[in-house]
Amino acid sequence: MEWPGVLLVKFLPATASDYDEVMSISGGIHDGVDYLPFRYHEWLAEPQRRMFVARSEEKVVAFASFLLVDGGVTAVLQGLRVAPWMRGRGIAREIQKFCFNTLRTNHPGVTKIRETVEENVPPSLLSKSRLLHSKAVVSVFLPNDHLEKTTQLLSCRLLSVYQGRPPVPQSLSKVLRLLDDPRTAEDLFPKGVLIQDLLPLTTHKCNIELLARWGIAWVYSKPSDLLTNPIEGANSSSISNLSEHSTLSCTSSGFLSLSTPPFPVPLEKGVYRLNIDLFGSNPSFAQAHILHHVTEAVRVLPPGGSIVCFVFAEETLRKPVMHYLHGMAPFPAYRELLMLERTLEA
Ligand SMILES: CC(C)(COP(=O)(O)OP(=O)(O)OC[C@H]1O[C@@H](n2cnc3c(N)ncnc32)[C@H](O)[C@@H]1OP(=O)(O)O)[C@@H](O)C(=O)NCCC(=O)NCCS
Structure with a gap:
């Protein structure tokens, strides 16, 4: 799939061979205690999880994943990140849209999206979400x-x-x-x-x-x-x-x-x-x-x-x-x- 715009961005399932590139856009994330470097391969093997990368000019520029929980009615978003040089250009929004479209097509039973975020979350995200706890x-x-x-x-x-x-x-x-x-x-x-x-x-x-x-x-x-x-x-x-x-x-x-x-x-x-x-x-x-x-x-x-x-x-x-x-x-x-x-x- 492609996202038309100033940049041509393709969204693809993430693979084991994307690991190094995903890590290369992840420097300094989560105060240096990021879980993804350790979890990436485990996540790939998890049948209830889907992982995606965004590529522009052949380079990985973003990563996102979701895990199906609650017996298949909820998808948990995890691991979202965008390459530092591509931030602020709508890529996070687009890779999430891609995830949502994938859910609608392949997992029509999913009706809710859930995630955990740190307290300094963007107001635009808060405004479209319910705070559960x-x-x-x-x-x-x-x-x-x-x-x-x-x-x-x-x-x-x-x-x-x-x-x-x-x-x-x-x-x-x-x-x-x-x-x-x-x-x-x-x-x-x-x-x-x-x-x-x-x-x-x-x-x-x-x-x-x-x-x-x-x-x-x-x-x-x-x-x-x-x-x-x-x-x-x-x-x-x-x-x-x-x-x-x-x-x-x-x-x-x-x-x-x-x-x-x-x-x-x-x-x-x-x-x-x-x-x-x-x-x-x-x-x-x-x-x-x-x-x-x-x-x-x-x-x-x-x-x-x-x-x-x-x-x-x-x-x-x-x-x-x-x-x-x-x-x-x-x-x-x-x-x-x-x-x-x-x-x-x-
Ligand atoms: C947070 C980050 C992914 C935003 O990427 P970006 O490409 O600059 O973001 P955009 O230009 O698309 O604009 C922000 C959009 O991302 C969404 N967003 C930002 N943080 C988010 C989060 N934690 N979860 C879900 N969506 C988030 C915003 O709601 C906004 O979408 P909207 O305009 O539809 O409301 C990027 O700054 C990043 O990689 N930061 C380091 C990793 C990180 O903190 N990841 C988030 C928690 S796992």
């Missing part, structure tokens, strides 16, 4: 030579507010059973929204099964796991803040979380990104789950690796999570992840 984002850099000290510190901080049982990995069937209870589902996933590794999903059974197919493991704390016993009279201000936050919310539904194994990012050789997605509102559970995922990431990290750790949580957990990670180098990224949805017009 937003998550607080807290990000820190954990350099290799501090990893041992960091996990020790996080363990000590947790012990001061939480004497409960550690979170436990859950089977797919147990997670589905939890979601069968509407109260638990609403408590853990307000508005039925589930963001995993930046992917905006609903709690639709097909999506949970898709995550299981990708080998993503849930971790759960049941309400009775919380035997809160904050140390009386803790004198450090950060510890007392943690204690204060730990008593803030109810725990009737427990707490769920997800993370993917840390993956390499372009920022620097040996830097890996860890995304931790928290579901629930109890600050003590949040801390226990962060510790679980960081410890697990450190365990599987290649020797010499450092971690950029992103925690995605409900806004009410922002402060407690920040207190818990206090003293670790903040990684300058975005503060909020927005989940947007729009209707795919026929």
